[in-house]
Amino acid sequence: MNETVNKTPSDPADKPIIEIIKMHKWYGDFHVLSDINLQVQPKERIVICGPSGSGKSTLIRCINRLEEHQRGQIIVNGTELTNDIKNIEKVRMEVGMVFQHFNLFPHLSILDNLTVGPIWVRKTAKKKAEEQAMLYLEKVHIAEQAKKFPGQLSGGQQQRVAIARSLCMNPQVMLFDEPTSALDPEMIKEVLDVMIDLAEEGMTMIVVTHEMGFAKSVADRVMFMDEGQIVEENNPNDFFDNPKHDRTKLFLSQILG
Amino acid sequence: MKKLPTQKREYLAPPITEVGFIGWLHSNLFNNWYNSLLTIIILLLFWQLVPPFFSWAFINSLWNSSAAECRDIDGACWSIIPRNVDFIFFGFFPEDQQWRPGLAMFLLLGMVFYSKDRNRWKKSLFVYWTINLVVMGTLMYGGVFGMPVVETAQWSGLPLTFMLALFGMVAAYPIGVLLALGRKSRMPAIKTLCVVYIEMIRGVPLISLLFMSSVMFPLFLPEGVTIDKVLRAQAAIILFTAAYIAEVVRGGLQAMPRGQFEAADSIGLNYSQTMRLIILPQALKIVIPPSVGILLSAFKDTSLVVIIALYDILKTTKVTLSNPQWTNYSTEAYLFLALFYFICCYSMSSYSRKLEKELHTGH
Numbered sequence: 001m002n003e004t005v006n007k008t009p010s011d012p013a014d015k016p017i018i019e020i021i022k023m024h025k026w027y028g029d030f031h032v033l034s035d036i037n038l039q040v041q042p043k044e045r046i047v048i049c050g051p052s053g054s055g056k057s058t059l060i061r062c063i064n065r066l067e068e069h070q071r072g073q074i075i076v077n078g079t080e081l082t083n084d085i086k087n088i089e090k091v092r093m094e095v096g097m098v099f100q101h102f103n104l105f106p107h108l109s110i111l112d113n114l115t116v117g118p119i120w121v122r123k124t125a126k127k128k129a130e131e132q133a134m135l136y137l138e139k140v141h142i143a144e145q146a147k148k149f150p151g152q153l154s155g156g157q158q159q160r161v162a163i164a165r166s167l168c169m170n171p172q173v174m175l176f177d178e179p180t181s182a183l184d185p186e187m188i189k190e191v192l193d194v195m196i197d198l199a200e201e202g203m204t205m206i207v208v209t210h211e212m213g214f215a216k217s218v219a220d221r222v223m224f225m226d227e228g229q230i231v232e233e234n235n236p237n238d239f240f241d242n243p244k245h246d247r248t249k250l251f252l253s254q255i256l257g
Numbered sequence: 258m259k260k261l262p263t264q265k266r267e268y269l270a271p272p273i274t275e276v277g278f279i280g281w282l283h284s285n286l287f288n289n290w291y292n293s294l295l296t297i298i299i300l301l302l303f304w305q306l307v308p309p310f311f312s313w314a315f316i317n318s319l320w321n322s323s324a325a326e327c328r329d330i331d332g333a334c335w336s337i338i339p340r341n342v343d344f345i346f347f348g349f350f351p352e353d354q355q356w357r358p359g360l361a362m363f364l365l366l367g368m369v370f371y372s373k374d375r376n377r378w379k380k381s382l383f384v385y386w387t388i389n390l391v392v393m394g395t396l397m398y399g400g401v402f403g404m405p406v407v408e409t410a411q412w413s414g415l416p417l418t419f420m421l422a423l424f425g426m427v428a429a430y431p432i433g434v435l436l437a438l439g440r441k442s443r444m445p446a447i448k449t450l451c452v453v454y455i456e457m458i459r460g461v462p463l464i465s466l467l468f469m470s471s472v473m474f475p476l477f478l479p480e481g482v483t484i485d486k487v488l489r490a491q492a493a494i495i496l497f498t499a500a501y502i503a504e505v506v507r508g509g510l511q512a513m514p515r516g517q518f519e520a521a522d523s524i525g526l527n528y529s530q531t532m533r534l535i536i537l538p539q540a541l542k543i544v545i546p547p548s549v550g551i552l553l554s555a556f557k558d559t560s561l562v563v564i565i566a567l568y569d570i571l572k573t574t575k576v577t578l579s580n581p582q583w584t585n586y587s588t589e590a591y592l593f594l595a596l597f598y599f600i601c602c603y604s605m606s607s608y609s610r611k612l613e614k615e616l617h618t619g620h
């Protein structure tokens with residue numbers, strides 16, 4: 001693990017683990033992200049919210065190069081994302097991602113879902129990868145399902161497996177793209193609890209979510225995006241109590257009812 | 258929690274016309290007037306056709322007699338098969354050496370049965386197949402252990418059919434998968450090459466490919482160089498089948514949700530790992546039914562090699578029928594062939610259904 005993990009997130013001398021500088025992205029002619037600047041310190045927990053279509057998913061998907069940016073720089077853990085496939089693979093090893101629709105591999109057992117990355121990417125021995133996978137499954141409270149297939153689990157269970165699958169790669173950063181919005185209400189808590197545990201252990205996290213309770217209690221910073229720009233960012237207290245921009249106020253009033 | 262008062266309620270048996278044999282008859286065969294009429298007509302037809310066929314095939318038939326004895330009966334002369342089995346199965350393979358293709362076919366069937374069990378799909382199976390193919394090839398060709406050489410031109414009948422079909426299918430599948438991946442590639446050169454290949458092959462009938470491989474292809478070879486005729490036919494069948502497999506596999510690839518690629522990318526798998534471990538296992542499973550369709554027609558299409566003067570099992574049967582003694586018994590011979598093709602194809606398709614069920618993981 002990187003030594004910087006032990007420092008406090010507020011230390012200004014700290015080297016950021018993610019650095020996004022003047023980044024722009026287009027889908028064809030459509031300017032979906034405009035002038036994004038973002039620095040994330042190790043152990044920092046960032047929540048991104050904003051209306052549908054504002055570019056939240058696109059932004060975090062640029063961080064592990066599921067989407068390509070056209071201008072500006074994205075530097076993850078000292079590696080700049082370019083067309084160089086080697087750099088991309090290096091970054092993806094360090095960045096875990098959890099999707100809205102879980103995206104587990106349906107033809108593999110839960111255990112195999114967790115070990116496929118370590119075995120093939122990190123070249124871990126099979127036995128060791130399986131032991132490690134069982135530890136992470138215990139951590140997300142689902143060890144007894146290891147032999148089952150994804151199709152046999154509930155949505156909440158599948159999302160916890162997806163989190164464990166990312167953790168098995170020992171990532172420095174975890175990205176979450178609306179991890180609870182495809183879940184039934186009674187399953188949201190079990191997933192959020194796992195994420196809170198993770199935050200308490202000091203994982204660097206960027207979470208796109210509309211779970212404002214989670215944002216309030218866990219986030220170091222909350223960001224509001226609209227029309228492809230970061231409109232406002234602040235610590236959670238000020239963000240929710242004194243939003244500065246009208247668009248933020250409007251959004252919060254809608255989402256908090 | 259307060260318990261709800263349980264209500265007494267009667268459970269009646271359904272009316273007799275809805276269940277059991279009568280119910281089945283009623284709902285499947287006699288549910289309205291035209292279905293009833295159809296049922297009756299078909300029953301009558303059966304009545305007309307089945308008993309005469311039965312007495313022709315089984316009662317008045319001869320199973321192992323000379324052609325002369327057959328002339329005096331009304332029934333089927335099945336004797337044409339056992340009396341000519343050597344030639345139908347092994348064609349022009351020298352008669353005193355026919356134990357060799359016989360043993361080779363026995364080994365082949367043994368291997369096929371052995372491979373049916375999915376638990377045996379390991380590296381060792383690949384080794385067994387390689388060893389077996391070498392042994393079978395040696396048996397067929399000879400030249401060692403005192404077995405005289407038998408040129409491939411003399412290979413015919415069952416071994417030829419099985420060889421063309423088996424290699425046709427086994428080699429075409431991986432080539433087809435590569436073509437499908439190539440067609441989806443982001444590199445324009447590879448993509449164009451694959452598209453041109455696939456569309457060109459699909460645009461011509463197998464017969465013309467066989468012709469080209471046997472007549473035109475040798476013209477392009479430098480003088481003195483010859484490539485075995487059977488091998489050329491085999492190559493034509495492989496290349497032809499691969500193009501069709503490619504399109505089916507491409508359909509399977511397109512059916513894969515984008516999330517699977519993204520999840521594989523996000524844990525750092527590279528392109529070939531993503532394809533091999535995540536995408537192809539799922540995509541190929543989806544396309545089992547159409548692939549089997551292609552493999553079955555590839556199997557049956559091997560009989561087209563007659564046009565380039567190769568003697569597959571259909572042709573050896575025809576040659577048998579050209580013998581004036583047996584020429585009247587073509588019905589029997591063709592029924593036997595039909596049964597042979599049916600057994601092969603039916604086992605393949607029922608095996609594929611079993612495989613599909615086994616690979617289902619509940620999603």
Ligand SMILES: Nc1ncnc2c1ncn2[C@@H]1O[C@H](COP(=O)(O)OP(=O)(O)OP(=O)(O)O)[C@@H](O)[C@H]1O
Pocket residue numbers: 027030032050051052053054055056057058059
């Ligand atoms: N592959 C694509 N091609 C073209 N346009 C796209 C593509 N993906 C997303 N977009 C567009 O980019 C914009 C931002 O999409 P994005 O998915 O990032 O929004 P989001 O903030 O995550 O919204 P949501 O809350 O609905 O998930 C949307 O207008 C969307 O229509």
Ligand SMILES: [Mg+2]
Pocket residue numbers: 056057058177178
């Ligand atoms: Mg989104």
